[in-house]
Amino acid sequence: MHSVRPFLLLDVDGPLNPYAAKPERRPAGYTTHRMRPEGWDDPRLRPLRVWLNPDHGPALLALPYDLVWATTWRHEANAWIAPRLGLPPLPVVDWPELHSAARDDGVHWKTRRLVEWAAGRAFAWVDDEIGDADRAFVAAHRSGPALLHRVDPRIGLLPGDFAALAAWARRAPG
Numbered sequence: 575m576h577s578v579r580p581f582l583l584l585d586v587d588g589p590l591n592p593y594a595a596k597p598e599r600r601p602a603g604y605t606t607h608r609m610r611p612e613g614w615d616d617p618r619l620r621p622l623r624v625w626l627n628p629d630h631g632p633a634l635l636a637l638p639y640d641l642v643w644a645t646t647w648r649h650e651a652n653a654w655i656a657p658r659l660g661l662p663p664l665p666v667v668d669w670p671e672l673h674s675a676a677r678d679d680g681v682h683w684k685t686r687r688l689v690e691w692a693a694g695r696a697f698a699w700v701d702d703e704i705g706d707a708d709r710a711f712v713a714a715h716r717s718g719p720a721l722l723h724r725v726d727p728r729i730g731l732l733p734g735d736f737a738a739l740a741a742w743a744r745r746a747p748g
């Protein structure tokens with residue numbers, strides 16, 4: 575076991591909200607929520623439809639990680655997502671600029687910031703937009719162990735994902 579637990583850097587849309595599932599086929603175990611986070615309070619906008627699985631909160635808390643939001647929801651994840659999953663307020667990675675222009679090297683706009691934020695502490699990053707360029711970037715720039723775990727946004731987190739995360743935390747050098 576680690577003396578210091580790794581961070582679990584957690585995206586919302588994709589892993590927790592399988593937004594890419596067919597609208598008429600909400601995945602089993604999920605409930606539908608309508609949300610108006612900051613910036614979405616214009617009555618001309620329809621509320622955001624968010625699917626959440628209430629089993630995910632306890633499953634995340636059972637993992638040997640320190641949970642951190644790494645999402646465009648930023649601090650709004652603590653207002654809108656955490657309570658519905660039974661999670662306490664979590665630390666939030668803030669982004670100096672959201673969705674900065676795509677980079678020629680194909681590295682996701684979150685990747686550099688997450689490596690910097692973890693500051694050498696072991697981390698797992700769970701996101702639906704992880705690609706090969708991100709794996710290469712993290713391998714070249716991290717100073718601690720890192721797991722980049724992609725989740726299919728049509729499906730969301732499954733028991734196998736939780737098992738893989740738990741296994742990595744047990745194995746990763748502290």
Ligand SMILES: [Mg+2]
Binds near residue numbers: 587589701703
């Ligand atoms: Mg996402």
